[in-house]
Amino acid sequence: MRAEGEKKVLGTTWKMALVVPLMFAFVFVVMVPLYNLLCEVTGLNGKTQGQYTAEAAGSVDESRSIMVRFVATNNEGMSWEFHPTTELLRVHPGAENDTTFFARNPTAAAMTAQAVPSIVPSSAAAYFHKTECFCFNQQHLSAGEAVDMPLRFIVDKDLPASIRTITLSYTLFDITPTPTADKATVAALN
């Protein structure tokens, strides 16, 4: 009788104990990928999709023109000079467009940067296709070096008619392996 009772207690205990690693794993293997998937599908947070492999760039919808604004921001503690070479482009849906962003490393040390894009309105994110973007790669610049970073994009012909202006913003992050810049920022804040 007693042994049977203990067995039942252990049964409940193990069942409950199993929930713990399952929920812990749930965070990593379900919540994170699900969130990323949701962002990709809905354009939530203005996250743009990865590289777009263009179908034949046949028809261009010349009846509409969309204003595309470019914004460049340095993340806190990032010392590079960073701005779009053109601030404004008027484009037709379906057409392929080229522009560049300028970056210069004014410091005395080699640095690596990563640009992270965001689109406003976020509902336009799914219709903004980038066939080439400097944000797909890290950018390495030695001391004093400057570069024009390429961007090639197509605005989808299915872009909802209500959207007339799209703002594409890039934030430049310092990801140089030795995090000296980060430490300096933290020290300055404290």
Place this chain on the structure above:
Amino acid sequence: MGEHHGPAKGLSRWLFTTNHKDIGTLYLWFSFAMFILGGAFAMIIRAELFQPGMQLIEPDFFNQMTTMHGLVMVFGAIMPAFVGLANWMIPMMIGAPDMALPRMNNWSFWILPFAFLILASTLFMEGGAPNFGWTFYAPLSTTYAPPSVNYFIFAVHIMGASSIMGSINIIATIVNLRAPGMTYMKMPLFVWTWFITAFLLVAVMPVLAGCVTMMLMDINFGTSFFSAAGGGDPVLFQHVFWFFGHPEVYIIILPAFGVISEVIPTFSRKPLFGYASMVYATAAIAFLSFVVWAHHMFTVGMPIAGELYFMYATMLIAVPTGVKVFNWITTMFKGAITFETPMLFAIAFVILFTLGGFTGLMLSLAPVDFQYHDSYFVVAHFHYVMVAGAIFGMSAGVYYWLPKWTGRMYNETMAKAHFWIGFIGFNVTFFPQHFAGLAGMPRRIPDYALQFADLNMMSSIGAFTYGFSQILFLFIVIQTIRNGKPVSDPKVWEGANGLEWTLPTPAPYHTFATPPTIK
């Protein structure tokens, strides 16, 4: 088998005990110590905010105080206090001789002081204690965190382990050790609310552990879960945190619902109205708590469909909560009510918790939340549900069961003084904060614009009053244990019902070695 042996002597009794009553007592004293510590942090906050301008402390230390106050109160005071009540009362309420896993019970308590020792020690570290708010949003808690954040993460892991073990123990006890005839739908409501709370804990404490583990990896191992530079997203942090955090607020309040559902029938001398609907309402609240988390983050930039869904789902919670409030009031209706201290706390709970619920409904409205978000209105709201909810519920429970635990009656006059000073102090503290918040005063700031000066001074005076009432509470409890008038009636309260009141007073060290029979 020494079935009638008493407790061991000296310190080893407390270190090695596997007795549910001893462990309950340990939890209760520990949580009270944390309540005083967290309260001391609150006093520092209110002293700084007594007048506009920087008076006493540095802004960074102020941030450490708000963070530590929240962490210590939520994880150190409220949660362990209710685990203490659960340990004491659940076996006595279901006719079990002890908890199902007594040794694990000892362990789950004794790791807790170490967690809080680690957390409190961060105050003396270089760079100071965590200063990013108790919600520890990334990147404040990752990129910009003080070095002590690693100790904070470790402490949270230990607290989580303790809570998980405690809840597994509670579930194993309730599922397996009920006396013959004690069906689920005959269990007292305090047992029911803890049963559901324990499931919530087992489900979401691992999520919190996952959340802080991601932080740890971002800080130390170069991952980028929450860092946009590496392809992560700080908003993800908020989703993961609140997926834990919203069930957590029900983890805090449900056991208090249970206490109130025991106290009100006793002093109304009527059985609880709508027992079954109470059980279903509790389960409904627990279920809904998993699907509403993003109402804490209406302003992060959600699609309109998301805002609408989280708004309506949140409002839905008012329905089962309304059922509970209705049942409590209906239990009192036409009852032969007497106003002993536990009942005073219970009635204050019903009134003030409902007020906190109403402000919660206001906050659930996505369009207006853009104004209320991160203002003192939010501070007022959650102190109405956490202090007037959880802490008042806890006080009601302590006064209600203290004679059963100690065999002595507390001093009714002093206890009533504790209640009234606390009740007035609480409302003077937090009621003005609604208006400060609506007028635009942001939370977590060490200094504020001059137009908020009067409201803040009122708030601070109330806070000092409320703090004093808790010192009085400590005094009353110690005085009861030492010189309280002895009680020997098993029932203690005229209208009390339930298995715990069939046991002798004070409750012997071992109870229900043979299970009782239940009609």
